[in-house]
Amino acid sequence: MKPVWWRQIRAVMRLEVKKTFFAKRGLWIYVVAALPVFLFIAYATAVSRQQNRMTEMVHKGKKTITYEDLLAVKRGMTNQEVVALLGEPDIHFYWTEHRQTGPKRIEDILHEKYNYSDGQHWLYVEFINGKAENLTMDYGNNLPRDSVMFAGIFQFFFLRLVVFFGCLGIFMNLFRGEILDRSLHFYFLSPIRREVLMIGKFLAGLIATCTIFVTSEILQTTAFLWAYRPSVRNLYLYQNHGLEHAAAYVGITVLACVGYGAFFLIAGMFFKNPIVPTAVILIWEGINPFLPAVLKQFSVIYYLKSLSPVDVPIPPGMHPLLALLISNSDPVSAPVAILGLLAVALVALYFSSLQVRRMEINYTTE
């Protein structure tokens, strides 16, 4: 025999999950969740095209180029020497610069750019008057490098914007939406403890956000890896912790939903206008790196950053203040981060439970 409160929580969840998934006012959340997926689909398409071009170049070239051949090109070599080594380039740009080299003296300088590929790397050789001056090696399909880019998008776009605003849209409406619809009294007329109602609604919100954003995260990972050759993909997934990273991103997404969900649930009870709490929480999360250690702990992003499996490097030359936003200067261990975030969420839920007991049905003043 299941306890009554559990049956009540399930009844609330059944009603709320259905409403949350199919609410017209929540359709934008699906669009927001799809944005990073589209970004990675575009990325996969670009990578795929680049790979095709490389393959085409390799097949077209009279000479088979190896990675060692590309490394053999040095600064100062003439274009004839480079052509002798790698063959005629498939892509060849050139232009002439009229440069003033003295009073009333203009010199024509010939710029040429040769592109070569071994199928996996690009070599861009820039000649000035027939001599190689700049060599750039681009790792066309560098999955380890791109996984850092994935981590950056996950931390700074997906977590801080997509999940943040998605949770805002779902959790703030759990009570506020019902007040606007004038249907909250339906719950308040039932023999159900208000705290039980709040937990049921929170869990329903969690199911909805986790389903939407974990699906988005999985689709992003799939799209990100799609363009790579199966051998590269498998190597990353099974030999280079790729699978662990993917699982960590799913876990972080779930924890983000728990943390932001708890914050926005209570915000929805206190504020009529969502702009005010959104701005407050967004600023609070943004200034987290600048806060004292004690205050940092009352933030969701502080714990999520510590859980990220891939550190996002600070680009060279970045302003120290901006660098502070990216870096994780005060990380905590994974267990502490998980427990810390859950504790912060529980504190928020505790205050929500106090507030829900004080709530009145007074639609006319809303």
Add this chain to the structure above:
Amino acid sequence: MNDRILFEDVSKFYGEILGVNRVNLSIPPGITSLVGPNGSGKTTLMNLMTGLVRPSRGRIHVLGYRTDDAENLFKIVGYSTQFDAFPRGLTGFQFLYSYLQLSGRDAETAERLAWQAIERVNLVDDAKRSIAGYSKGMRQRIRLAQALAHDPKVLVLDEPLNGLDPLARSEMIALFRAAADRGCYVIISSHILHEVDVISDQIILLSNGYVVAEGQIQSVRSEIQEHPTKILIRCTRPRELGAKMIESELATEVTIHNDGRGLLVKTRNADTFYLALNQFALNGTEIESITPADDDVLSVYEYLIGEEEVVR
């Protein structure tokens, strides 16, 4: 007192706006009607009774339960509100079924009780339709079904007859009467005074947030001294009887009825008047019937709140 609905010095303010002020009530079983013009505090009183709003001052107990104890309160209370909004996307049956499941009932019991309630309000044919497509009367009936579904001891019904056709009205009134006869507490607010008059065991008269009068209609009427009691007497020789009454100074005003077969008498002392009337009858005056003409809700309402406020 665990057998009453008690209001002890209850006030409710919405900011600076008065909802109700200094209300003291002890509501017994039976049908109690809340009567008063718009904004007099009827709905506030009902919302206070059911914990939807909290009093700014004072205490409320419903059969011994505090109104902030929703878990226990709504096991014995059913409230049909005036709020004409429902959770989205539900059929009539799903609405009741969900409500009963929220009450902690298992699926089988919830289904059985939901169908019973639907049958009681005659909505079986439309139970599987979406509430969004219901007429006003059907929405009213499904709200009543929600209030009745768990067979509560206390029924709080805010304008329960609004939007119902005459047949449905009489069916619902019979339903409320049956509940009251079973010992339930049925609290009704209504603008339709002649219906309140027919169904109420007691009334609570409200004006501007204050309780103006409460109790059985007749006893409330008898306390209104400034308005003489009106009595309709059916008799064979009305002129003769009228003259005797004026002569004996029992009546302050006597009018022959339009059909010439009776008298409309005004008296300041109804009890003495009735005794004297017995004496007249014993002395040979043939009296067919004696009916109080103004101890109904409408008259009480007119006397206490004023004619301009009466909603007929």
